[in-house]
Amino acid sequence: MFAFDAPDWQPPDAVVLDTNVVAEALLPNEQEHRPCLSVLERLADSGTAVVFSRLLEIELWEAVFNLALRERHPRKNLRHVRYDNRVRPRAARLLRQAQDAWENTLASLAWSVIEVQEVSHDVPKLIQDYGLQSYDAVHAATLLASGLTDFLTRDGGFAVLSPAVATLHTTQARLLKTRARRRRAGR
Amino acid sequence: MATLTYAHRSILAETLPSYPTDVARRSRYDDDMAAKQSIRRAASQNGQVAASNGWRSHVHTPAEPDPKKRAQAIRRAATRIKTTARIDTITLGRD
Numbered sequence: 001m002f003a004f005d006a007p008d009w010q011p012p013d014a015v016v017l018d019t020n021v022v023a024e025a026l027l028p029n030e031q032e033h034r035p036c037l038s039v040l041e042r043l044a045d046s047g048t049a050v051v052f053s054r055l056l057e058i059e060l061w062e063a064v065f066n067l068a069l070r071e072r073h074p075r076k077n078l079r080h081v082r083y084d085n086r087v088r089p090r091a092a093r094l095l096r097q098a099q100d101a102w103e104n105t106l107a108s109l110a111w112s113v114i115e116v117q118e119v120s121h122d123v124p125k126l127i128q129d130y131g132l133q134s135y136d137a138v139h140a141a142t143l144l145a146s147g148l149t150d151f152l153t154r155d156g157g158f159a160v161l162s163p164a165v166a167t168l169h170t171t172q173a174r175l176l177k178t179r180a181r182r183r184r185a186g187r
Numbered sequence: 188m189a190t191l192t193y194a195h196r197s198i199l200a201e202t203l204p205s206y207p208t209d210v211a212r213r214s215r216y217d218d219d220m221a222a223k224q225s226i227r228r229a230a231s232q233n234g235q236v237a238a239s240n241g242w243r244s245h246v247h248t249p250a251e252p253d254p255k256k257r258a259q260a261i262r263r264a265a266t267r268i269k270t271t272a273r274i275d276t277i278t279l280g281r282d
Contacts, residue, residue, distance in 0.1 A: 066280030110230030147222030
């Protein structure tokens with residue numbers, strides 16, 4: 001397990017990318033925006049090939065739509081305001097900006113996308129064996145399908161995967177807790 | 188378009204009852220090395236990779252050849268989304 005914002009971190013030749021790293025890099029107000037943006041720059045600079053699930057893009061749009069909800073309803077539970085029609089024009093603008101940002105990011109990376117239907121047959125087993133949530137299981141199945149083990153994520157939940165399956169790269173701030181989760185999972 | 192093929196023997200190795208764990212781990216490491224080399228080489232020629240498990244994918248070459256300019260372009264891309272709000276990006280902002 002590694003911290004991708006550590007000074008001595010070296011980008012692998014190819015990695016699988018989780019949504020939360022991309023979302024954090026493209027959203028300027030997020031707490032770990034700087035290390036996540038830096039890691040994408042490192043991947044672009046080093047020519048690292050990034051592999052990701054199509055689900056990453058879908059989740060990114062979801063995150064951006066939720067941002068629009070959060071702007072209008074700073075203190076409300078977003079589930080309760082999800083269908084507020086007044087949010088739609090703002091959400092449309094944010095989604096266009098996000099699509100533009102993502103297309104420009106991809107233009108600077110070596111990349112390959114894995115469609116959800118290519119890995120969906122592995123998902124039930126991953127949910128059963130590791131207790132992963134459905135969308136996390138899709139990312140884990142993407143990792144397995146590619147044959148790669150290096151996985152960039154800020155989600156400590158992936159610590160349940162064995163080190164033989166997943167070499168996790170996270171932020172320094174999350175490294176200790178993620179290691180502890182892996183120990184608790186007996187991995 | 189060139190297709191680079193690599194061995195991939197152990198998807199979900201731990202879930203295959205006939206597969207001894209130590210062999211699974213060793214082959215997983217071998218798979219990782221083979222996958223990395225093939226994907227990287229495919230990326231350099233805008234080509235395809237094909238794994239022995241049936242997975243096949245196109246690996247896109249970066250549009251910008253200069254690594255420094257690529258990093259700069261990503262920095263610029265990260266300024267496109269204009270918002271003052273914050274969400275938890277791990278849960279995608281779901282409460």
